[in-house]
Amino acid sequence: MGLAMTRNLLKAGYEVVVWNRNPAKCEPLAAEGAKVASSPKEVAEKATYTFAMLSDPEAALAVAEGAQGVVAGLAPGKGYVDVSTVDAATSQAVAAAVRAKGATFLEAPVSGSKGPAEQGKLIFLTAGDQALFDAVGPALDVMGKAKFFLGEEGAGANMKLVVNMVMGSMMTSFAEGLALADKVGLRQSDLIDVIGLGAIAAPMFALKGPAMAKRAYAPAFPLKHQQKDMRLALALGDQVAQPLPMAAAANSLYIDARAHGLGDADFSAVMEAVAAQQQGEAKH
Amino acid sequence: MGLAMTRNLLKAGYEVVVWNRNPAKCEPLAAEGAKVASSPKEVAEKATYTFAMLSDPEAALAVAEGAQGVVAGLAPGKGYVDVSTVDAATSQAVAAAVRAKGATFLEAPVSGSKGPAEQGKLIFLTAGDQALFDAVGPALDVMGKAKFFLGEEGAGANMKLVVNMVMGSMMTSFAEGLALADKVGLRQSDLIDVIGLGAIAAPMFALKGPAMAKRAYAPAFPLKHQQKDMRLALALGDQVAQPLPMAAAANSLYIDARAHGLGDADFSAVMEAVAAQQQGEAKH
């Protein structure tokens, strides 16, 4: 994703300095005009605003810290934007280190994957220093179709959790609709079509529904990750005393699906926890 | 709605015979070219296909039965299409009476209200005699944007129940998202915007979300009707031995909202059952 995002910046005329753990990955960008640095620190020294796109919290910390890390190259007037998806605690730790150097910090996890990254259609859920959000706004607009400034560090991660919680509950309710339709003799394809024409039409239903009707769950977003997000959202609700009975019921079904060996299937496989019954006595 | 639907048939060049309990309601249609009958029976005698649009099962039965009812005017080769929303038992009773006269029957409840009726954008969820569905297909296309033939009488009513069940669960999950966002310090308007840009964007969220954030619930679809549909969908699931834990959890919240006097508010007022807590100890 970092490759696609950088290309969009270069195309828009930005001067870009790049670094990657694997130098070979920088070559195509160098051919398109990017300068290549030998360390994260050097990127931060040469650039006004440094962007990081990393796979997980451990990588995000590794690139930020240490003698050759981004923080070592920061100074007053510079800013650090981490577009990785990390937990609130990691964001807060990096933010503190960045500010100790007099620089500013923005957590900016993205919604959207490779395709939207290439098309400049990402969504940025940012939080941290609003001045930095304003300063890098034009660059975010080059890489994405929408950007939000949500508050203090951690707010971006929380927004992703809330959205994924609603998504997880919706998927489970949709599975209940498909299962009930089938049991009463309706075609699931008709249900998908009817839903697609009305007030509750959602891209996810159109995308996943037909495969769910075939009980096929090629993994896009693994069920175990969806269940982890349900767990974390429920924990967030517990912290702030917000009861979440729908999310709790959905979570039970995702755990049930995990218990049936579906953790690595697509999260739509919660269908199996909703629908999988043997042929026994049915009608009362 | 019957007025708007008839106008679309007239505009498309169909010859139409109309009847209404209140004759004054037929006058504008007469001015536009419709013939006016003095009873439902007379409509059925003069027309090949008779359409009924009535407010409830009692009215549907009253217009079908009796010496001056539609059934009395039916004969082999004729067809009766009831576009009212009635329960499966009423549909089955009318279907039996129609077939006893050698005619055909189609239950055809619509999804969509006044606006879509005027624009010819209704959705027809039909069931009954497929030959009649095929015969009146062109007329349904004049009045609607989509039509489904779902099976035996009762299937149309069941499809509406399944869709409304999914809708009711989705609304409740969305309310949980809004409530959790607020408790963790996120702006609800940001959540609505983020959801609107992604895989779970649905017209209902965009339409109802901003008012829900203001805790305003001007009635469009009354909560007590949504809760009745949850109850009926759960009863349907019970009959066919399909567990529906999400719908059951949502139903509890709709009942809770009803207990707080919100039965006549919009069904989005389930937000109050999800979010309404006093200010007490919150964090653990």
Added chain:
Amino acid sequence: MGLAMTRNLLKAGYEVVVWNRNPAKCEPLAAEGAKVASSPKEVAEKATYTFAMLSDPEAALAVAEGAQGVVAGLAPGKGYVDVSTVDAATSQAVAAAVRAKGATFLEAPVSGSKGPAEQGKLIFLTAGDQALFDAVGPALDVMGKAKFFLGEEGAGANMKLVVNMVMGSMMTSFAEGLALADKVGLRQSDLIDVIGLGAIAAPMFALKGPAMAKRAYAPAFPLKHQQKDMRLALALGDQVAQPLPMAAAANSLYIDARAHGLGDADFSAVMEAVAAQQQGEAKH
């Protein structure tokens, strides 16, 4: 049960007139001193207080109504006590017919089965005319260990539903405890023993727990009847706007068990809906 109850009355010195659809069933009681009548009407004519113990609402109505029914033999000063378990509507219909003859009515469903009936340890949940409750109190004390006067007709049936609802939820929660214990490597027999020593010890856990640990469910109270009571209790809650999320979650699990062909097993077989998972990926 009627046999055992009558024997206790005879032993206590009451004069008893008996009738049964099958006259052979009256013979042992005749040998012990009971008079035998040729119809329900004759019982009501000869006795001051008539007790009925019947298997279902249809039988209860059949014995009360008609030319040879109990009501035909009633008169002012007489009373009719129905110890069958019937629904509120049936009770109310019989009560109206009884009172139209100037007699009094008591619905008196019992808690307890054959054993308690023989030992005179039934529990009477009565409702209707309190004067009749007072008048037959000594006779109820002969047949039972406790009696309650709960209010108007229907209150006895409602009390049974509320108790059975709590029982159904408790059983499901107990099954969750057994399943969780097993998954974390605890012996289920230890859990049953620990529970039996503390604040939540209940006869049901001691009675059913050891068989549940063996996944054996010899029918005592069939699961489909327990699920019917959950359904009726939820409907009662819906009527009076009382949300019942625990009962609703339990009901989903009983329906799940029914879908797996366990409707005729003991209601403790809800264990299978709670615990039955394949061996797949388990830990997160």
Added chain:
Amino acid sequence: MGLAMTRNLLKAGYEVVVWNRNPAKCEPLAAEGAKVASSPKEVAEKATYTFAMLSDPEAALAVAEGAQGVVAGLAPGKGYVDVSTVDAATSQAVAAAVRAKGATFLEAPVSGSKGPAEQGKLIFLTAGDQALFDAVGPALDVMGKAKFFLGEEGAGANMKLVVNMVMGSMMTSFAEGLALADKVGLRQSDLIDVIGLGAIAAPMFALKGPAMAKRAYAPAFPLKHQQKDMRLALALGDQVAQPLPMAAAANSLYIDARAHGLGDADFSAVMEAVAAQQQGEAKH
């Protein structure tokens, strides 16, 4: 509790060496024949088997570790029994330190509070080294009425969680029964009495029910602690892929009660989350 437990050992003829952070607390025991040590280490040096009863995991660690801690005084042939309630991780850490000295370890959290401690009626839920369980069995029998050996360290804590989870769900289901009884016009005191006579009678219902009917919740076991146990039990279920929909629904209600400021009330105050509705439209 340590005082009462030690007294029972002295009365039974055991030689006991005691230590307390506050030496004054040892005086009554010295008067009854106990020797007083100046540190946990000295207790472990003088005694064959050392028992600890501490308030929380931090205190348990503090007494075990350090130059003057219990572990420093252990040696092959000695045993350490911790009757505090601590989490599995703390137990495992202490067990490792104890075994590194060649001694044996038993986690032995108790069920029961001050009264049972004085009467020698505690219940010991032990785990760790079975040889130590066997060796101290007679001493446990002096202090308690029952003892269980459950497996590896952590099993005692897990057993307490499972029992408390079932207790928390039962309490919530009981509250639903009380609320429904009230809404349909039954006396809650009658429900409590009927339940007390049958298969689901439990000491907790008899003890808490009458106060719940008065909506009074004098704290015995605080609601926030019950909710914490629900949370931990749900987390345990998540770890081992055991869905727990009943516990999840109950947990939502405890969180709801916490949000209404009832965290410090007795856990029976979950009644308020179940029953607290305004007087609005009720019947459908």
